[in-house]
Amino acid sequence: MTARIGVITFPGTLDDRDTQRAVRLAGAEAVPLWHRDKDLKQVDAVVLPGGFSYGDYLRAGAISRFSPVMETVIEQARAGLPVLGICNGFQVLTETHLLPGAMLRNESLHFVCRDQKLRVENAGTAWTTDYAAGQEISVPLKNIDGRYVADERTLDMLEAEGRVAFRYLTEGDTADGYGNPNGSLRDIAGITNEAGNVVGLMPHPEHAVEPLIGTGRTDGLGFFTSILKKLVNA
C-alpha cells in the first residue's frame, strides 16, 4: 500500500505543488487538501507548505491557524499524526502551539532568498531518519518572517530535550549560505515537538529534490523519504 501524504493549500500558499512533487519523487502518494475541509481524507501524514497563508495580514500563520482543516490537524497531530511545517507552515505550527515559540520579522528587515547551509541536529524525528545527526545539508531559504524566538526557559528546554532539529551553519561567509539569515535565537532553523511527529523549519527542503533545479543537489529529499520509510514500516 502506498503511503498517502496530505499537502494543505491555504489561500496564499505558494509551495504546495513543489511539495506534492517532492512527495511523489520520494515514492508516496500526494493528496491535495483544502483549507476549508475538515476531513483529512485518511492521509498518513500532513505537510503544511510555504507561502503566505491568508496573506499573513495579521501575523504570519495567525489566520490559517483557525481554518477548518487546521482544527483537524491540531487534534490529530496531538494524537501522533506526522506533520511537517515548512516556512509558512512552521509559522502556522507555532501559532497553533503545536510547536513552542513564535516567528518574527527578520532582524535585517530584508527578505532573504539564498541557498542555506544547515546542520541536522536531530535525526530521530518522523521526518529526519534518513539523515545522520550532525549532517550538513544545503537547501533553499526564502523568508521575511523567519526570526525564531522563544523565552530562555523554552530555549533551554528545547536544547536539553534535543528538540532543536536544525541549526543554521554560522561559520564562514554569509553570502555563501553560511550564517544566520534572520536573527533566529541560538541559530535555530527548525524544531520538533516532544513526540517527534511534528517538525517545523524555515528553509525549504521541497525545493532541493532534483539535481537540475534549486541547489543542484537533492539534500531535501530525505525529509520525504524519511516519513515514507516510517509509514511503510509502521
Place this chain on the structure above:
Amino acid sequence: MARVVVDVMLKPEILDPQGQAVQRALPRLGFEGIRDVRQGKRFELEVEGPVDDAALARIHEMAETFLANTVIEDFTVHVEDRAAS
C-alpha cells in the same frame, strides 16, 4: 455603537528591528533626543450594542487568542468612545 481599542506591543525583551529602523532615521530627519522607538499595532473595533462587562470580556478573549500572540506580544484593551454615534 462604541469604539474599543486593542493595542498590541511586542514584549519588552523581544528585539524590535522595525522600531530600531525608525529610531535610527529620526536624527537624520532632524528629530533629536529620542532614545528608543518600539512599533506596535492598534486595532479599533466598532462594537454593536452596549460595551458592558460581558462585551469587554469577549474582546479580551479575542485579543488573547487572535489579535495578539501572547508568546511574543502584550496587549491592552480600552473603550475609547462609549457615546460615539
